[in-house]
Amino acid sequence: MTHPKQKKCAVCGGKFAQWNSLHRACSTRCALELGRKMLQRKSEQERKAWVRKKKAELKPRSKVLKEAQAEFNKFIRLRDRDRPCISCGSYTAGQYHAGHYRTTKAAPELRFEELNCHKQCAQCNNFDSGNIVEYRISLIQRIGQEAVDWLEGLHAPKKYSIDDLEAIKAHYRKQNRELERKAA
The missing domain is CATH 3.30.60 (Wheat Germ Agglutinin (Isolectin 2); domain 1)
Structure with missing residues (x-):
């Protein structure tokens, strides 16, 4: 040896x-x-950039997915802020969510599909299991029968990489800033 x-x-x-x-x-x-x-x-700037880069490298995929989902959900709430809950039609709910028609568990490939997600009150989303019957009726009125049929059909599975998720997060963060600027 x-x-x-x-x-x-x-x-x-x-x-x-x-x-x-x-x-x-x-x-x-x-x-x-x-x-x-x-x-x-x-230099101080280089050191801070290096530390940020190292922290980003250590961030697990699940955390990046959660951050991207949060930005997407915020976008949906901002996009639909002047509309009622898609399921019950309420304008007076205390809290609104970004409710997915096809859940992220049932169809993870539609997680970031804007046609699949709309403003929904917390009561419908959490306690009424999405109030899916009323959701579907309103969804057909909003996006049309053909688009609903597409959502309900089969889709190719997607496995988002960390880079994909970072790009999605950056895209929706930019969209959110624009929507907030328009609202102000």
Whole structure:
């Protein structure tokens, strides 16, 4: 058995056994010092950009999906702000949601489909299981029978990558800013 080649520590200069190609310091203390030195070389803006990038790389797909869904839902509520609940026709509900006609569990490929999602009061969305019969009647009046038939049909499955979700989030964030600007 061969022993790992002895390398020189990038901080203190001591010798240590390098176990992989990324190993550049002899101890945890030297590794922390090396990290501090690398960060001190960068300007404040570069350091902040580097930290943001590293945090984004560590963010799991589920969190990015949740953020993209939040931006999409906000867009739906802003888009339909002057309309009543699609299910019951109420204008007086305390809280409104972005209610999906085909749920995200039943049809995840329609999660970000604007035709599939409309403003819905919390009562209909949460407690009446979407009030789906009334939702369908109003949906046909709003988007037409052909579009409803398309929503109810089969769709190719989609697996959104983190980059796809970041693009969706950025798109709807931009749309939300425009809608908020128009409303003000």
